[in-house]
Amino acid sequence: MEDGTDIVTLMLCMLKAISRDDLTELYRIVMNRYGMDGPEDELEKVFWKYLKNMFEEPLSTDPIWSELGQQRIISWRYYESCRVHCLNLESMDIYMLIERTYPLSAEMCKAMLDKKLQGGKPDENCYKMLKRWKSKL
Template identity: 75%
Template sequence: MKRKAQVQFEAQHYTSEDWDLIRAKLEANAELSKNILGSEIQGEDFAKKMVDLVNQRKKFFAEERAKAKRNKPMTQSQLKTYMMNYLKNQGTWKLVQLRKLSFEEVKEEFDKLVKQIESFVPMSFEEVKEEFDKLVKQIESFVPISFEATKANLKRFGEELQTKTLKRLKEEKDDEAKDVKPTKMDDLTELYRIVMKRYGMDGPEDKLEKEFWKCLRTMFEEPLSTDPIWSEIGQKRIISWRYYDTCRAHCLNLESMDVYMLSDRKYPLSAEMCQTMLKMKLLDGRMNEDCYRLLKMMEKQAGIKK
């Protein structure tokens, strides 16, 4: 068999004359013919065995050429096409975007993706189930809050915050409790930060939650006179005007809506609206320095000169 393989390997450069010579040698040398063509060859089978040998030679070299072609390194263009298709099939890029990149840029993105895949550590079944159960539990425990409940909670929040702050100050300094004025708004500011972090600038999709989101934005963001809320306020009747000195905020209770504002910030209220507010009693307002400054600011905005 070793001799046969050697003959096949050497035969790739043989011409017709060379094959005639091989044929002659095989016919003249019985031992060589036995090793290459088989031990039981008969005279009438000699031509058929020679044809089989030639066919084996052709098949052998065809396989060698195919193997060499497969092992041939890809050109830069072929390699870029391969990497582009891989990135596209992984869903990280669109083909139209990849075509605009150079070979080096495509290779960089390809190497990043391969590195991510190689560093990926699959989660066990128990870990996946644990995360899934947590998510299901969060969804099942979620209870949407109505707009009316949100308004009531905000009002209660202001009252509780004021009570807790005064109680804390009283415990710290009993002898100065009457003179101490609460000025911190940490809880209210934190509430605004949490809501904005959760919903961003676009706001929630739920109608009632969006009203609460708008309420906090009106309080804390820079007021714009072009905001439709201020023209809408001017068309509604004021029911009450309430001040929360602990939160340093005041609230306009209007027909079908409430507007909460910070006491140290000027809002684009019309002069007529400010005059109407000043004619009403400021409910729950303690005449401290913050409340006094609010009233002075409203008088100035209403155009009242003293």
């Protein structure tokens, strides 16, 4: 892989085909291998961070969440097989498990709802998530 866009492409292809159980197992394997510090290789570190952001308790102080408000949404996708949302922004991608609550600002929630969900059929969990987000507005 030559740049960060390759890891994004790999991640998106994986999310189309992987189940939640497989994704959870992948997270466990990656964290056992690299621990909390992560790998040294830059591309591996990007993948590690995607998984870490999905599965670990999000901290509102983490720069990734504060940078969201300054980003324009390119697309918002839902991958039903693994129940993951992908928020594609101008300079980063965010992957979120559907049943978790992330520190999204009211402005970002509104922008996501305005952008409309692409791909996959929203399930009951997706509607619950949208209802939680709407209550922030």
